[in-house]
Amino acid sequence: MPANPNPISPTANPTLERALRVTLEFRAETVGSLGQLEPLAIRLGLMQDTLTPHFRNPQIVLIAADHGLAVDGIGTMGGASTASRVQQLLNGQLPVAVFARQQGLQLTVVDAGLAEPVEHHPRLLSRKIAHGTRNARVSSAMSLKQANAAIRAGMEIADALTGNAIACAGMGVGSQESAALVLSRLGACSVNDLVVSGPDMRQDELMHLQTILQAAQARHVDVTDPIEVLAVFGGFEIAMLVGVMLVAASKRHLIVVDGMAACAALKVAALIAPPVTDYAVFCRSNTHRGLDEAMALFHASALLEFGMESADGTGAALAWPLIRSAAALLSEVADADGPTPSRPADWS
Secondary structure (H helix, E strand, O other): OOOOOOOOOOOOOHHHHHHHHHHHHOOOOOOOOOOOHHHHHHHHHHHHOOOOOOOOOOEEEEEEEOOHHHHHOOOOHHHOOHHHHHHHHHOOOOHHHHHHHHOOOEEEEEEEEOOOOOOOOOOEEEOOOOOOOOOOOOOOOOOHHHHHHHHHHHHHHHHHOOOOEEEEEEEOOOHHHHHHHHHHHHHOOOHHHHHOOOOOOOHHHHHHHHHHHHHHHHHOOOOOOHHHHHHHHOOHHHHHHHHHHHHHHHOOOEEEEEOHHHHHHHHHHHHHOHHHHHHEEEEOOOOOHHHHHHHHOOOOOEOOOOOOOOOOOHHHHHHHHHHHHHHHHHHOOOOOOOOOOOOOOOOO
């Protein structure tokens, strides 16, 4: 078990929640007309423990690693290696790099366990645990020591960030499949449901994938402890995201969950410290049907449904204007004419 961050406080605060709702009621032209932005605004106020939530130095943290499951011919990412995709990202050749810059999001890419080298870059942070995990079908993907080291590295990354909002995403050949194994075991749901990408998925591809993942499950059938499940199935990027989320929540920072790897990390983090989910909002960055199943484990809905295939933080970058707008409902929109709501002195 890794070193614990500061305790994570639940966001529940009935007095503040009532004050937030009253504040929104004085936005006479908007109350009730902006759909999910209004409950999101209330959640942001509760996260930050204030009537006027705001963000500073928001970040996208994209953690990349390779997976031993890839040797079984799964998770090909269109034939590109993880290292080549990371290099494209750092060179500004992937949309997320442009979208992040447009939205004022600082993009940090972390090498948690790439099998191949990547050129040095100012936005590339090296926290390599090993050159990829082992194959979960034949052994534990990670040792417990490696899993704990990766979680600690994630904690250190989050602790060093200056902002109060972190979008979390993972990248790697085999990442979604490893995440599906973690979610299936910890969420008591079928791995088959988590790996079906959509109606166009070839049946022979699906059957091959299910055969490999069911073999991995069978090899580790008795493993149920969250950290042990993470070690036998997961990737270095999932483990680091666990640490990032635990520290972010302990600081009452927003966590934007993008993709399967981030969902798997949140599941592990929530079993370590259940209130971490109070700080999480979900975006939808691809058409992977299994992502619907993953979000259902948290009884959550997505901010976006754009039908994209990317799973590299793109959804978080595109969802960010909605999140920022929700905060602005409370912190920037003027009240209608009439009495102002009562505001407790302890909040600003």
